Amino acid sequence: MMPPFGLLHRRAWASLFGQLLRPSGLVCIGEVHFHSQVSEAVLISQLKPHQEKSNFVIKTPKGTRDLSPQQMVVREKILDMVIDCFKRHGAKRLDTPAFELKEMLTEKYGEDSGLIYDLKDQGGELLSLRYDLTVPFARYLAMNKVKRMKRYQVGKVWRRESPTIVQGRYREFCQCDFDIAGQFDPMIPDAECLKIMCEVLSGLQLGDFLIKVNDRRILDGILAVCAVPQSKFHAICSSIDKLDKIPWKDVRHEMVAKKGLAPEVADRIGDYVQRHGGVSLVEEMFQDSRLSQNKQALEGLGDLRLLFEYLTLFGIAEKISFDLSLARGLDYYTGVIYEAVLLQTPAQAEECLNVGSVAAGGRYDGLVGVFDPKGHTVPCVGLSIGVERIFAILEERMKTAGLKIRTTETQVFVATPQKNFLHERLKLISELWDAGIKAELLYKNNPKLLTQLHYCEHMGIPLVVIIGEQELKEGVIKLRSVASREEVAIKRENLVAEIQKKLSES
């Protein structure tokens, strides 16, 4: 059992979204689709219509998308919770440019390097869009000679993958990274990274999850003691990494038939990489006659033993599985690696979503040294939250529940039942804005009262102030609750105070 997370509970998903969601089925005023003619004013600008060109298709680039206001509300709530957690662990925020010098990114991402977006050579430097937030962070540390830093970064990254949008994968997506850089006593920062992953995933109430843990040195040790030729390490690792998607016999076939491994070597590997378990498996591996001969593997096992000790103190040990098949693709990892997966889809309707890993990370002690002019390095460990996938799950869940999201925060609508009251409405709304009240009106000289009230219902605006000739004469304003349809007359000079009182009550 996870211990309860006070802050996260208080901000639990249901109650958090309770403020934003309204049951569907409200009377909706459809979007008004009028088609005005191209106005004369267009002639003033120098614009050439796209329609005159052949093959004109209006779209976003392949693998990218706009995020609608509804989507932005959900996304912002997720990001807020993730950032809250990062701050709870003392991290500072950093930002780096969207692109880097091309050479900063080369030879960091293994087989995936072909997915990097390059910018066109327009004279000057050769540039590439960032592929993750880890390499820019390491570049930042080396460039500024920073030897210690706990930082988080939230931003878009770009990868030219063939977009399998059903899985929530895009070519442009957001990452939320937390990293600890510095020379510290072993496994304390590493354990904190796993704790953070647990807090985020529990806080977002995504359902049950598991974090697979392994160590690059153990994996390398296994390949060494199984007598895999050094030159094949990379290729065999990437086969092993597929074990979470395809069965061992297929992985074995790939190793033997495609990658030229001797069958008995493959079988020896199979004995190891099909195993997973808790801290007891770490102890078992310590006793393994072959693996215990390998120095690297022993170092990795020693660190994992210590890691489990700390994870137990954090109360999260049973969320962690020592999984000998976990390999992780990126070139820069040097020690502990981990990946969080959701154990089941929490509702029937979400079965079609194969979300895979929702958070991952590891230790990369060599990356900063690669950038440092003298090769001085700074050990680092970190994690990345896969917010796009989390976002896809929650969006699907909300669709299933038939929930509708408020996309604005407007508190008060300024209405009139009468003609020629625009001036009064403008004066009044200006007063509300200046008092910090979120307010709207219709941009019409003479809107119908019913249209104005429908707008409030449609948009979920809770209060309406109504001003007409009668009210103007009496120096009052009508304040109407949209939900109850109750109206009270209040003195004009008390308007702001009364609204603030009403808003603080609700």
Next chain:
Amino acid sequence: MMPPFGLLHRRAWASLFGQLLRPSGLVCIGEVHFHSQVSEAVLISQLKPHQEKSNFVIKTPKGTRDLSPQQMVVREKILDMVIDCFKRHGAKRLDTPAFELKEMLTEKYGEDSGLIYDLKDQGGELLSLRYDLTVPFARYLAMNKVKRMKRYQVGKVWRRESPTIVQGRYREFCQCDFDIAGQFDPMIPDAECLKIMCEVLSGLQLGDFLIKVNDRRILDGILAVCAVPQSKFHAICSSIDKLDKIPWKDVRHEMVAKKGLAPEVADRIGDYVQRHGGVSLVEEMFQDSRLSQNKQALEGLGDLRLLFEYLTLFGIAEKISFDLSLARGLDYYTGVIYEAVLLQTPAQAEECLNVGSVAAGGRYDGLVGVFDPKGHTVPCVGLSIGVERIFAILEERMKTAGLKIRTTETQVFVATPQKNFLHERLKLISELWDAGIKAELLYKNNPKLLTQLHYCEHMGIPLVVIIGEQELKEGVIKLRSVASREEVAIKRENLVAEIQKKLSES
């Protein structure tokens, strides 16, 4: 005088930053610059050091920069205030990809089109990084057939300008845009845009400012009645636009000598574009014998007359100057245009900063139609806040004042005076995190107490919980206030409650 802005006042700059700033002069523990050797673990990864390459320089791309945690704190506060204002006016948030199909951006930005970053052709679509947030918004409206929307968007845009970094201009920078799309009665949304600019600039307490207003149709009318050949409109407009930086005689010289205008035509233009004033200048222009013959100019003047009427109701008319020289470079404007400038630098030290315009916008009624397959258009008006320049001003101001910013929000530090207390510290901090308390400890098995207390002072952490053998035996914890150095013993089981009480008091 501006009316007071309740919300903005409550969140006024000084008090807002009061929570973040500490006077400089605190004892600072310098960054620890140790140089560990490249560890053995590096060998596991496949990374090739950059140092082995010739001409290795570690840097960010030309015209871009990292934002340090200190800078991020200031930036986030500015963005929060801007977004607060946008929400107060009922806007929804939208996000669009960082790049668009190249053809979406071509022929929208006039002479500046050469500044667009293109992506390399790696097979597939031709792409460009977005140059502003306005064209993507218009593309979004046309693509989704949205006929009405009040949206804001905050995001980076990219322009290949020769970076004059002293002026706070970069090739990558953040924009905050608010736009109102839809067919409405004239000048009501336009007036709201100007109101928003006033609220943002007042709220940020940047000092006195002025918003210059003009109309594209008036400018075109002036050129027409002065007998400027249609083919020269563009070139002459861009000369006029320089009047805020260079005197009329130099602008006139450019028109005549470089752009081939007859001297008497230039003089006629000069009679108009050197004028600026309030609503009375609008009336004066209505009486102008030549201009009053031009249909476009009359339309523009009529709209400005109405605009000033609404601005008076909003209480901001005297912040607005009808300035006949304002032209704005972008191709897509069709009606009212505006630009906010700071009137003076508020402190001596900031004189070196030429900040120029800090917000700008206008009406673009034709842009959506350019994207719509059938040419149907949606009238739009909007504004963009130049947050980079505002950021540069505030950063400079804080530097002058010698203020230091807290870059983390950590509330409690977990310390021990004794050796071998890591397990107790880990259990304790885990409890705090789970209760939502922002907490840190040193990643050392046996840190010195003085080092731990210095860390708190250096980082501005207000509370320390101290656990040692004595406390463990008695079932208590010491809670220490870093500022007063007072310590109280509290029961272990009351720890979270006591801390939360203490934090709510401060």
